[in-house]
Amino acid sequence: MKLFSARLSFPLLLLLLLVGLLLAPHFQQMASASALCDEKCGVRCSKAGVQDRCLKDCEICCEACNNCVPSGTYGNKDECPCYRDKYTGEGKRRRPKCP
Template identity: 40%
Template sequence: MASNSKSRLLLLGIFVLLATNVSSYDEELINQNVKQGKYAKPLVSPVAPVVAPTPPPPPPVKPPTPPAAPVGKAPTPPPTTGHPVAPAPQPPVNPPVAPAPGPVPPIVRSNKDCVPLCENRCQLHSRKRVCVRACSTCCERCKCVPPGTYGNREVCGKCYTDMVTHGNRFKCP
């Protein structure tokens, strides 16, 4: 039983070997004939790629029609008696009020003041040490740390908002 399956396997291997040799020999003959000018093109045509048919385009969509205006009478103007009507008094216009000042940054006098402010600023950061180190650098250069744990960067001015890393990311948290 085992020898029967072995012999079948051997015969299959020999068949595959001969088939590949024959097909490669045919290709060599075609290539030689093409070089010699006997054939303009190889006899074997390349297999065309299978392209799925494209679906038909969707039907055009009609734009919605605007609702019709309600039918009714236009408001009638007040009757004129021949006397000039005084215009209604206008309320006094107040000048624009300046917005309330935003959060005030804590005062930084020395580099020692930066550490507690930066620890407070970075308390919720996922990489606290990295945040504190960057914040301390910004604090020393700009003499300012924004209030809160996030945002309010514009309070410290252009020095704080424009400082970037080598990768052009904002340096100051």
């Protein structure tokens, strides 16, 4: 039974290693995108009254809009139409999602 287990574990280990190598560039790109969003949102939210909420919302919008965040601390949303057009819900309580 031990020999059977060793035969299965080597191909499985090899498969996991191969999958890890194939996905490594994807994880690296995600990490760099996150760092870029952190930097852009840090500037965007630098003067916000509630910074932690601003940063959280901005980072969500940044990643959803392919790292696009308007310049400055307020306004300029026409630079990023995706960012500008994100709203919370529908109806009376609908408001812009991205700071």
